[in-house]
Amino acid sequence: MLNHLWSLMLLSGILWGTLNGTLAATTQGLIDAASEAVSLSLAMLGIMSFWCGILEIGNQAGLIDWLAERLGGILDFLFPGLEPGHPARKPIAVNIVANMLGLGMAATPAGLEAMQKLSDGSDTATDSMCTFLILNVSSLQLIPVSMIAFRSRYGSTNPSAVLGPALAATVCSTAAAVLFCQIMNRRQRP
Numbered sequence: 001m002l003n004h005l006w007s008l009m010l011l012s013g014i015l016w017g018t019l020n021g022t023l024a025a026t027t028q029g030l031i032d033a034a035s036e037a038v039s040l041s042l043a044m045l046g047i048m049s050f051w052c053g054i055l056e057i058g059n060q061a062g063l064i065d066w067l068a069e070r071l072g073g074i075l076d077f078l079f080p081g082l083e084p085g086h087p088a089r090k091p092i093a094v095n096i097v098a099n100m101l102g103l104g105m106a107a108t109p110a111g112l113e114a115m116q117k118l119s120d121g122s123d124t125a126t127d128s129m130c131t132f133l134i135l136n137v138s139s140l141q142l143i144p145v146s147m148i149a150f151r152s153r154y155g156s157t158n159p160s161a162v163l164g165p166a167l168a169a170t171v172c173s174t175a176a177a178v179l180f181c182q183i184m185n186r187r188q189r190p
Helices: 002-019 023-060 063-070 072-078 089-100 104-118 127-137 145-153 159-188
Strands: none
Touching: 002 023, 023 063, 023 089, 023 104, 023 145, 063 072, 063 089, 072 089, 089 104, 089 127, 104 127, 127 159, 145 159
C-alpha cells in the first residue's frame, strides 16, 4: 500500500511539473532530493553504527547487565507479569537506555529481540508486549541525539536548542503512556 502511495505522489509531481511547464525543475529537484537522501542516509548510518558499536562494547563489558539490574524496579513497575529472571528484561533495558539517549535506530534490534522474548507463541500480543510497544511509541528520550545530528547536518546555529522542548515532550508522552498502561493492567486484574 505504501509503495502505491509513494508512486502516486511521484507520478502526480511529474504530471504537475509537465502541465505547468516546469518539468526540468521537477527533474532537477528529484535528482537533488535523491542525492541529499543518500548523503543523509550515510551520515545517519555512521551515527547508528557508532552507537550500536558502543552498545555492543557495553554488552561485552557487562554494562548492559548492570543497567538491566539497576532498572529492575522500573521494569517491575512497568511489567508486573515479568519475573526477575525473564530473558526479555535485558533487551528491554537496552532498548530503554538507547531510547533515553535518543538512539531510536540503535534501540531497534534490542526492541525486536525483546518482543520475540515477550511473545507467548500465539498470534495475540501479551500485556507485556503492549506495554513495551506503548512505551516505545511514547518517544522516551532524554537526549535527542538523532535530532541534534539532523540539525547539525543542516547547518543549525544551535543544534542542541531542541533539548528543552524535547525533554518536556518526552516527559508528557511517557507519563501518559505509563499511566495508560497502569490503568489497563489494573482493569485486567481480578
